[in-house]
Amino acid sequence: HNEFNLFPAEDKHLFSCSGTIVEFLKGVGCVVTSASLVKLPHQDEIADKLKVNVCLPSGETLEGSVSNVDFCYNICVVHVRSTSQLPAKRFSADTTFFNFDDCHSKDVVALGRLCKRWSLNVASGKLTPRRSQFDCEELLVSSCRISKRGVGGPLMDFDGNIIGMNFYDKKETPFVPGFIMLKCLQHFNDFGRVIRPLHGLRVKTLHEEQLTVLEKIHLVFPGVCGVIVEKVQVPSPEHSEIKAGDSGVMVDKIEVHSPEHSEIKVGDIITHVDGIPFSSAAEFGGILLDTCGQHMLERQKLGLPENDNQMSTVISLKFDVKTQRGRKSEKTTRTINVDKFTPSGKLNRWPLGRAYLLRRIENGILYTEERYG
Secondary structure, eight states: OOEEEEEEBSSSBOOOEEEEEEEEETTEEEEEEEGGGTBOTTSSSBOSSOOEEEEOTTSOEEEEEEEEEETTTTEEEEEEEOSSOOOOOOBOOOOGGGOTTSOSOOEEEEEEOOSSTTOOEEEEEEEESSOOSSSOTTOEEEOOOOOGGGTTOEEEETTSOEEEEEOOOSSSEEEEEHHHHHHHHHHHHHHSSOOOBOOOEEEEEGGGSOHHHHHHHHHHSTTOOSEEEEEEOOSSGGGOOOEETOBSSOOEEEOOSSGGGOOEETTOEEEEETTEEOSSHHHHHHHHHHHHHHHHHHHHHHTOOOOSSEEEEEEEEEEEEEEEETTEEEEEEEEEEEEEBOOSSSSOOOOOOOOEEEEEEETTEEEEEEEEO
16 A cells, blocks of 8 residues: 655646555556646646656655546546556455445545655544535545545555545545546546546435435335435436436436426436446446446447547436335336536536645744645
8 A cells, every 4th residue: 555645846836635556567657646636726627737746655756747637536647657666556346335234344544645754644534424515426425534635545444445535625534435446547548538428417325315305215115225316407308217206316406408308307216227236326426437438348349439528329328216206106217318428527526625824833933834735
C-alpha cells in the first residue's frame, strides 16, 4: 500500500492532495488521485501547462504526466517514471463490505500524505449508511475526518484492502467505492475514457429514504432492496418505460419532455438491471459501467467507428421495477433504450471549500505558515 502527495504547478503552487500507486509496469507507475488536482476552479476543464510533482514517502520527488481524467467521478490518473521499483496496491473489487444488512465490522481508516519524508496522516472511522451531500450518486460516506491534503487518498478496511478513494467534506468523508474505481480504470485502459449510458435516471439507495417511507415500502414489499428514483429526465418519449414509485431505485422528481410517455416515475424502486440484483446506487452504477464496457468492446471487435457521445447501436436496459400507486402495487419489467453516453463533466459538483492559511505564532513570532486548499 502506497500513498503520496501530488501537486501541479506552473509558476506557482496550485493544489496538493494524496494518491495511490495502483500499478507499476516497465518502469512506469500508475497513480490514481482526484481530478481536483488538475481541474480549473469552477470549470470542468484541465488547467494549461501543468507540472505535476509526485512526492514519494521516501522524500524523493518525481515528475508526473496526466494520463486520464473523468470529472463525473472526479478521477485522475497520473503516470510517473521511476528507475526503482514502486510498490503498488490495487483497489478491492469486493462489494459485500458495503452491505449494511450484513453483521461485520465497518471500521475503516483514511490515509493521506504531506510533502514530507515518511509523513502519514491517518484518520479512523466507520462506514455510515447515509448519502453524501455531493451530487455523485455512487458515493458512499465514512465518519473519518481528513484535511484537503487527504483528497485522492485511499480508504482502507482493517484487513488492509483499499475499498475506496476519499474526497473532502467538513464533517464526513465521501468516497468512491473501490469496485467503481476498478471499472473506471478498466474503461480508461480500453477506451481512453469512462463510458456511462445516458439513461435519464437519478437514483439513491433505498435505505437512505426516510423511515416513514421505508416502513410503507417494506409493508408492501418485505425485504426489498435496491434504489429509489429521484429524478427522471427522458431525452425522447420513446426511450423510457419506467415510472416513479417502482422498487430498487426510488423516483422523487420527474423532468421529461413528454411525461405521458414515461413509465418510470419518481418514487419507483428498481431491484435488478438485466436480471442482475443490486442493493445500492453504487452497485447500480457499476452494473451500468459493465454494460457500456461490454457494448463498446463488441463494437471494437466488429471494427465499428466510435463516437464521443453517440451509440449507433441502441443498448436496451431492462429494469425489474416495484411500483406503488395508492393501494395498488405491482412488479414489472421496464425497458429504457439508450443511444447516448453521459458526458465526462457538467454532471456532478465537487466543492472543496475556501482556501485558508494556517499560521503558528509564538510570542509574536511567525514560525510556520501553510496554505490549505
